[in-house]
Amino acid sequence: MPTYRIAPSILSADFARLGEEVRNVVRDGADMIHFDVMDNHYVPNLTIGPLVCEAIRPHVQVPIDVHLMVKPVDRIIPDFAKAGANIITFHPEGSEHIDRSLQLIRDHGCKAGLVFNPATSLDYLDYVMDKIDIILIMSVNPGFGGQSFIPEALKKIAEARRRIDESGRDIMLEVDGGIKIENIAAAAKAGADTFVAGSAIFGKPDYKAVIDDMRAQLAKA
């Protein structure tokens, strides 16, 4: 069985109690914290920045996975690295120079990755596979938590898995958007190994029960 990781998106957490929320979800089995950054420009919503990343950093030992939905991306990358991010991903549409942005993330000591919207081609990977540590496939259009999983994402996950296998490199394959207990196994079968889930986890009172059920589904996938 591959190493599967569950990455709760704090977008659906109670922001008034964020420290407690991240501590609780890690205690209840989260492998990473997924941190959604939206700028009301690249996406029509506005969320959290480096200050909040820095504030939660001392509360958890697991990696903080920063998903940048901002344009342009380069200015803010060093700030997130200094704030304690471990992984930084961005959308190719948010950078004028994708190769440079990936290198900038790595130069700041973080793992780097590209994020693909439902209608964005994986061809952006063609000449940068050696600079990629993680590929994130969006299974919703970015901007909001609580949307429904777009089934066509499964084909794209499978195509990303094929590219990763062909590269021979150890690259994480993450899926983000509408992941629930009911569809996590399908995403794993398609080739994903890292699963973002916001509303499915933070929308229920018992985080451990949801994460345990997700792991049980993954064990059967």
Ligand SMILES: O=C(CO)[C@@H](O)[C@H](O)COP(=O)(O)O
């Ligand atoms: O990046 C995004 C949305 O743009 C996600 O990380 C969502 O926040 C995931 O939330 P759910 O779909 O799991 O509720």
Ligand SMILES: [Fe+2]
């Ligand atoms: Fe996200």
